[in-house]
Amino acid sequence: MPRRALDNPLVLAILGLLLERPMHPYEVLADLRRRSEYQAAAITRGSVYDIVSALAAAGWVSEVARHRAGNRPERTVYDLTAAGRAELVRRLDDQIRHPQREFTPFLGAVAYLGALGPDGAVDALTERARRLGERTAADERRLAEVLADGVPRLYVIEAEYALGVARAELAWIDAVLADIRGGVLAWPEVK
Template identity: 60%
Template sequence: MPAKLLDNPLVVSVLGRLMEQPAHPYQLLTELRSRSEHYASAVNRGTLYNVVSAVVEQGWAVEEGQQRSGNRPERTVYALTPAGSAELVRRLDHEIRHPARGFTGFLGAIAYLGALGPDGALDALSERIERLRERSEEDGRLLAEVHAEGVPRLYVIEAEYALAQDRSEIAWLESIRAEIAEGTLSWPGHEEVSD
């Protein structure tokens, strides 16, 4: 198993989910996808199964038995080991203490915002702001529902963090959009934005 596979952020998710209760890989896949749109778009079956294999190979999880549901094939259920629990705590502690810069598609794109020209940039930023507002309103509504159902805040704190990130990004984007519209963000090679 390639060592780089152990650097995959899914390792923490798999160990964390196994901390809750033993599960088979397909169950892990469906539950992680259902918990967050971030997982839904980022987790594919092959990668998850490879991460589970790597976690088992490291001794962080062990086979606990087989499970069959209806006519489906038997699935191997895995449980977290004490070594896996210790590794989860070590990784969580490190990730929380040490902020890391991640490179996203948006970060790469915003670096070349100037290529759109002022009008194109205003249009693109306005659409992104609107999409983020819609998403944050929906996420805020869902979070409020979960809290109203009595789910402890700590169980959904990652959703709260994602919502705060979206709201912060909206505020930043609005300030950049205002600077472009007011002509205070210099735009080499372009005339001022028309009103």
């Protein structure tokens, strides 16, 4: 299990948080959820604890303290080791330098947009744009709140990136809708 856990995309986020300060896994989970809805959607309490356990087994984090508050379970606080920092830097450098093609469910659906017909495509894309616009506005508010709380911008730069991607998608949808409505994107005759 540890090797598989070390392949989890959340490893990078957890190592990054521990670079900021030592914390226990529940704090890691809370910080991830507070800072970014995009990360929060991909995590569970169990996955964070499993990943931290794998990080400790790999020597990338080490236990620095144990705390107990009242009747609550004992919480183990972890800190990044020199090997963990080196792994964080290695992974960051690799992922930033080498763009990957990411296949999203939306990309898969767009490939067959024609099956909806022009009216169905307009309806579906209009609805997606509305929902994406609402989510983007909420994400902008959340980011502003996090920054106002004093979280350094560099610690939430991924939220800025995600907003940029969402805005680009909205602009693309608007352009496609204009092309459909204007007859520029034509549907072939169906037999």
